[in-house]
Amino acid sequence: RAKAGGRNCYCCFTPEMDETIAVHRMIEEDLRHALATGEGLEVVYQPQIGSAGAVVGVEALARWQHPTHGHIPPSQFIPVAEQTGLIVPFGEWVLRQACSASRRWPDLYVSVNLSPVQFRVASFVDRVVAIVQETGCDPRRVELEVTESVLLDENSGTIAALRRLRHAGFRIALDDFGTGYSSLGYLHRFEVDKIKIDRSFTQSLGQGSKAAAVVHAIVALGRAMSLTVTAEGVETDTQKNFLHTAGCNEMQGFLFSKAVSAEKLTQMLSQLPITETAGAKPARSMV
């Protein structure tokens, strides 16, 4: 292997890169093992709050407790899982966990993140439908979150897959909205139900007028297209109040709750006061 700094070096590996490759390999091997045994993997759930203050849904988020390295965040292992194809069985595992767990919260929907890589599997839609049936879950209570990068894969049958999923009853949410390419171009060509304002916008609220303008524009766009607009990463009352006034339909963030285990969520829900809003079913309220 070529060493960094060599004069006739065509392929320069720095020590940092060696380390990156080693870490990558470690993650791949250990994640494969974790997936086979189920050890150290968990799905946690973050509440999503409707405009009346009630918990309306939860987002399923993967957690990995490595036996020797401790907590490894999704931002580190999801990319490796995507590069190695492990995301396919991993994604199915998360969906199965989330669907099974969600039977305990029949009034809430459950959102699951999907990777663009999963859409490349020819039988993807059939597998998703099968998992939902196996777990006795109603697809109308399952929301599938995709990022704009999914929509970039034009030839992959992604558009047809999304349409079939929607026909099967699933809701589709565009995650991290505003951070990818050509958001607007995609919005009018693809059928989605929800847009999730990326937390970078939420967290810039109150720091000058630009983030506020972006949020107002996204909410107006969502309204005009009859989409639900959710804000991610709400951490302060100031952000919450701004988003509420702007007409945002749902919020998610540490201000309400971080993602918690299925057991903890069940316990939290049972302790929340039940509020009745005119015209709506009684619901567990967080504010």
Ligand code: C2E
């Ligand atoms: P995401 O789908 O946009 O999920 C939201 C992320 O924001 C989560 O990070 C959540 O813990 C974090 N978050 C929520 N509220 C707040 C807040 O108020 N402040 C801050 N600073 N952060 C907040 P997490 O769990 O680390 O996941 C990161 C990303 O990894 C996710 O972003 C998602 O793209 C991906 N991911 C997580 N689980 C899965 C999975 O099962 N499958 C796939 N394909 N991707 C996943």
Ligand code: MG
């Ligand atoms: Mg998400």
Ligand code: MG
């Ligand atoms: Mg995401």
Ligand code: MG
């Ligand atoms: Mg997001």
